[in-house]
Amino acid sequence: MTGSVEYIRREIEAAAALPAERATTLPRQAYIDESYFQFEAETTLKAGWICLAHVSQLKQAGNFLAVDLLGEPLVVTRDKAGGIHVLSRVCPHRAMDIMPEGFDYPRAGRASKLVCPYHSWTFDFDGRLKNCPEMHQIADFDRADWKLAEIRSEIWEGFVFANLSGDAPPLAEQFADLSRLIAPWKTGELDLVIEIEWDCQFNWKVMIENWIESYHHLGAHNTTLNPMMPAKDTWAEPEHPHFVHCHLPFKQKYAAEIEQAIAGGPQPAGFPPIPGLSLAQQVEWNIYVGYPCFMLATMRDRVIWYRLLPVSAERCKLLTTTLVHAESREALEYAETLAAETKMLTDFHAEDMVVNTAVQRGLHSSYVVRGRLSHLEMPVWLIHRYLAARGQGRYPGDDLHAFGTAAE
Numbered sequence: 001m002t003g004s005v006e007y008i009r010r011e012i013e014a015a016a017a018l019p020a021e022r023a024t025t026l027p028r029q030a031y032i033d034e035s036y037f038q039f040e041a042e043t044t045l046k047a048g049w050i051c052l053a054h055v056s057q058l059k060q061a062g063n064f065l066a067v068d069l070l071g072e073p074l075v076v077t078r079d080k081a082g083g084i085h086v087l088s089r090v091c092p093h094r095a096m097d098i099m100p101e102g103f104d105y106p107r108a109g110r111a112s113k114l115v116c117p118y119h120s121w122t123f124d125f126d127g128r129l130k131n132c133p134e135m136h137q138i139a140d141f142d143r144a145d146w147k148l149a150e151i152r153s154e155i156w157e158g159f160v161f162a163n164l165s166g167d168a169p170p171l172a173e174q175f176a177d178l179s180r181l182i183a184p185w186k187t188g189e190l191d192l193v194i195e196i197e198w199d200c201q202f203n204w205k206v207m208i209e210n211w212i213e214s215y216h217h218l219g220a221h222n223t224t225l226n227p228m229m230p231a232k233d234t235w236a237e238p239e240h241p242h243f244v245h246c247h248l249p250f251k252q253k254y255a256a257e258i259e260q261a262i263a264g265g266p267q268p269a270g271f272p273p274i275p276g277l278s279l280a281q282q283v284e285w286n287i288y289v290g291y292p293c294f295m296l297a298t299m300r301d302r303v304i305w306y307r308l309l310p311v312s313a314e315r316c317k318l319l320t321t322t323l324v325h326a327e328s329r330e331a332l333e334y335a336e337t338l339a340a341e342t343k344m345l346t347d348f349h350a351e352d353m354v355v356n357t358a359v360q361r362g363l364h365s366s367y368v369v370r371g372r373l374s375h376l377e378m379p380v381w382l383i384h385r386y387l388a389a390r391g392q393g394r395y396p397g398d399d400l401h402a403f404g405t406a407a408e
């Protein structure tokens with residue numbers, strides 16, 4: 001481990017050991033140092049579960065979706081039996097990425113087989129080699145031995161997750177409490193109807209910290225989100241080893257509108273409500289980060305999911321999406337609502353892109369200080385505690401005293 005990685009680790013452990021009311025920001029190097037990113041990639045990202053797709057993006061046999069995760073070219077597929085796989089896109093013949101970016105090969109869609117463009121070997125959607133021309137003269141060559149490698153995956157509540165290290169504890173166990181919290185939204189049955197891609201010139205932690213704290217409603221979203229969900233009313237649940245959970249309650253005026261809609265009054269703007277939600281579930285947004293970087297928000301009429309793919313210390317790729325109840329698509333004003341909600345999702349994330357990009361730029365300055373966090377930023381401190389724990393091969397809350405001793 002390099003000196004810079006050791007320094008950053010110790011500083012994060014020290015920050016994590018502080019009580020919430022003394023919490024500080026992390027050293028700026030944690031967001032810009034490539035060797036620390038490599039350390040984090042191994043201990044935190046590859047060792048964890050990263051969400052790659054939602055099942056509604058792969059409804060039919062033969063659907064596929066290319067995704068690049070931490071240098072690994074991957075493809076998520078639906079096979080003929082209905083199974084979902086996360087496969088390596090690296091051809092077992094001469095190592096070609098079978099869906100290279102930037103060369104006009106489709107990276108998502110539906111096909112009868114996967115074809116490597118180099119020598120036309122073809123593969124089934126479970127990775128098996130179907131056909132390989134002109135290999136019959138070759139000694140000891142059995143087609144069954146040559147597959148696209150399969151990456152360990154789990155489908156959780158309709159989301160497809162991959163674990164690159166192959167040895168993370170089962171996701172269903174880690175997210176069991178999260179499953180209970182989001183169960184009423186039946187996310188496995190929703191349809192992904194909006195997706196917007198963003199190439200982000202900032203560290204992946206800048207994104208999740210921004211996602212999970214609502215203190216910035218006061219600044220970045222002062223005219224968009226703050227009037228409806230004022231920063232001062234937002235709050236976070238206590239520490240959980242595998243996710244952060246925040247509540248963003250509506251201002252009384254908006255909560256009253258929902259109450260009237262439930263009683264048969266006019267429906268507020270948006271998609272038709274997701275059936276079966278209680279009043280309490282409808283009058284706030286619930287925001288989650290499932291560690292390391294699964295971002296989810298549940299709302300009255302939709303679920304927002306952000307797919308974050310860290311690339312390097314100062315770059316990540318983001319897909320911002322909206323999922324709705326299948327029947328929403330049959331509503332009379334669906335097309336207008338979809339257009340309005342696509343604009344809304346774009347507009348409020350554009351506000352976050354500005355601050356995140358500017359934070360990353362700020363982190364390069366020699367005048368950066370270790371800032372203090374508001375009580376409304378407790379979720380950021382929880383993320384720091386998670387980072388410190390993963391750097392030690394643990395999860396937060398495993399042993400509260402370990403932070404203090406490890407930093408000495």
Ligand code: FES
Binds near residue numbers: 093094116117118
């Ligand atoms: S590299 Fe894929 S068929 Fe040759």
Ligand SMILES: [Fe+2]
Binds near residue numbers: 211
């Ligand atoms: Fe934001």
